[in-house]
Amino acid sequence: MEKFLNSIQPLPSSALRTLRERLLVWYDGHARDLPWRASRDPYRVWVSEVMLQQTRVAAVVPHYHEFLRRFPTVKKLAAAREPSVLAAWSGLGYYCRARMLHAAARVVARERGGKFPETSEQWRKLPGIGRYTAAAIASIAFGEAVAVVDGNLERVLQRITGKALAGEPLWQTAQLFLDRERPGDFNQAMMELGATVCTPRAPACLTCPAVELCATRGELASIAKTARQKKREIHYALDSRNGAVLLVRRALEAQLMAGMWELPEIADVSTAAGKQRIPRVAPNDSGGANTLLFTLRHSITVTDYSVCVWNSTAGRQENGEWILRRRLPKLALTGLARKILRKAGLLEMRRRTPGHRYGSPTPHPESFPMAGHLKYRP
Ligand code: SF4
Numbered sequence: 001m002e003k004f005l006n007s008i009q010p011l012p013s014s015a016l017r018t019l020r021e022r023l024l025v026w027y028d029g030h031a032r033d034l035p036w037r038a039s040r041d042p043y044r045v046w047v048s049e050v051m052l053q054q055t056r057v058a059a060v061v062p063h064y065h066e067f068l069r070r071f072p073t074v075k076k077l078a079a080a081r082e083p084s085v086l087a088a089w090s091g092l093g094y095y096c097r098a099r100m101l102h103a104a105a106r107v108v109a110r111e112r113g114g115k116f117p118e119t120s121e122q123w124r125k126l127p128g129i130g131r132y133t134a135a136a137i138a139s140i141a142f143g144e145a146v147a148v149v150d151g152n153l154e155r156v157l158q159r160i161t162g163k164a165l166a167g168e169p170l171w172q173t174a175q176l177f178l179d180r181e182r183p184g185d186f187n188q189a190m191m192e193l194g195a196t197v198c199t200p201r202a203p204a205c206l207t208c209p210a211v212e213l214c215a216t217r218g219e220l221a222s223i224a225k226t227a228r229q230k231k232r233e234i235h236y237a238l239d240s241r242n243g244a245v246l247l248v249r250r251a252l253e254a255q256l257m258a259g260m261w262e263l264p265e266i267a268d269v270s271t272a273a274g275k276q277r278i279p280r281v282a283p284n285d286s287g288g289a290n291t292l293l294f295t296l297r298h299s300i301t302v303t304d305y306s307v308c309v310w311n312s313t314a315g316r317q318e319n320g321e322w323i324l325r326r327r328l329p330k331l332a333l334t335g336l337a338r339k340i341l342r343k344a345g346l347l348e349m350r351r352r353t354p355g356h357r358y359g360s361p362t363p364h365p366e367s368f369p370m371a372g373h374l375k376y377r378p
Helices: 002-008 013-030 042-051 057-070 074-079 082-089 096-111 131-142 151-161 167-177 183-196 325-330 335-343
Strands: 230-238 244-249 281-283 289-300 303-311 320-324
Touching: 013 167, 013 183, 042 057, 042 096, 042 131, 057 082, 074 096, 082 096, 131 183, 151 167, 151 183, 167 183, 244 325, 289 335, 303 335, 320 325
Parallel strands: 230 303
Antiparallel strands: 244 320, 281 289, 289 303
8 A cells, every 4th residue: 555655646745735734724715605614513514515416506505504494403304204305405406315315314313313423434334425425524524534536626636746547546645635634624625726716627727825836737627528418498388277286296216306296298389380499379289279488498417408388288197286386385396397486486486595605616526327427516
């Protein structure tokens, strides 16, 4: 192991010490004011780390507050029914994260008497906790000297060392860089640097605290790869009467968003009308007319959807149900269904908490089945 570590030693010890000091001073003065940074409580750190996987910081913040309002402790989360947890997660996507978080909360509450693991090794034994998340929680909440690696950190380390590090050498290099006195802050500082200064396309080297020790000063900017976005058009029927709206429940065995509620999807009405462009009015299957209410855009992983919402009688739907409007806020809706219902005025906008600055994307850690190929949080 010693030989291996010597072979990847990226900088002399004195340079590493300087880098740690500069980075921590920079972090103390420049870190974004994010709500989960106000506490080292393991439950709060854990919830934030899971939410931040594959999701933008700005999108996470309101959900983070709302989720903790509904489930303020791990015991409350463990005692909740799954539909309530999914409803609180609605809008964040990748619902397997919510299911895993819920399952792990039950293990902590029931098998560990509510006591959290304290080391990254113990955290990894919980459902859905991978190497990144375990290291992030253990270093931030318990001060364990263990390094994290995510997309941002990978890019920063590659640029500073000038090496295309990957796999185990990358993790070992991150561990060599780590400040053992303040491991949680150092991990966050490296990720913050990647999210706000050493960004994929335009690293701001002139303002970087590591510039004098950096081997590339941005020359490896092309290391970052961007996923190619696909485009798709999709049509939904919005049928709302007598204070209720017709929704369809996704199959429980569906790979994505199982058991969540959404609007009935309908065939491409522009094709049905025989026109190239989307008409304002088009015939529907039952011989009536569909009226185009509005369009919106929605992105899921590598697909950008152009969504057309039609005022339409969707007809009889398998797994369809009329849902009273007052039940909608607590229903496990897909993010897109929530967006449509809000735009249609059938669901109130979620209130945002003012007072924070959210800028560039932050790193995302472990990948999930649908988005394993996305390297950086979009
Ligand atoms: S000097 Fe530039 S390339 Fe190097 S770490 Fe800083 S921002 Fe990234």
